[in-house]
Amino acid sequence: MNKIIFDGAISLDGFFAGDNRSPDNPMGGVSGEIHKWMFKQKAFWKHIKMEGGEEYGEDSKLID
Numbered sequence: 001m002n003k004i005i006f007d008g009a010i011s012l013d014g015f016f017a018g019d020n021r022s023p024d025n026p027m028g029g030v031s032g033e034i035h036k037w038m039f040k041q042k043a044f045w046k047h048i049k050m051e052g053g054e055e056y057g058e059d060s061k062l063i064d
Contacts, residue, residue, distance in 0.1 A: 009034045038063075 018028025042053035
């Protein structure tokens with residue numbers, strides 16, 4: 001059986017993707033900016049069973 005993992009984020013003002021969306025660039029080139037906060041969290045890396053992250057704060061508590 002195949003497994004599909006979808007990781008999406010949307011800002012409180014409804015921002016989901018950049019202006020340059022296309023089939024080859026579905027996030028409009030802003031995926032790294034939208035998820036930048038998450039990659040800093042130790043809990044994110046712990047959840048995917050990898051080493052990483054530099055902070056454990058309120059965002060990490062939410063992920064846990």
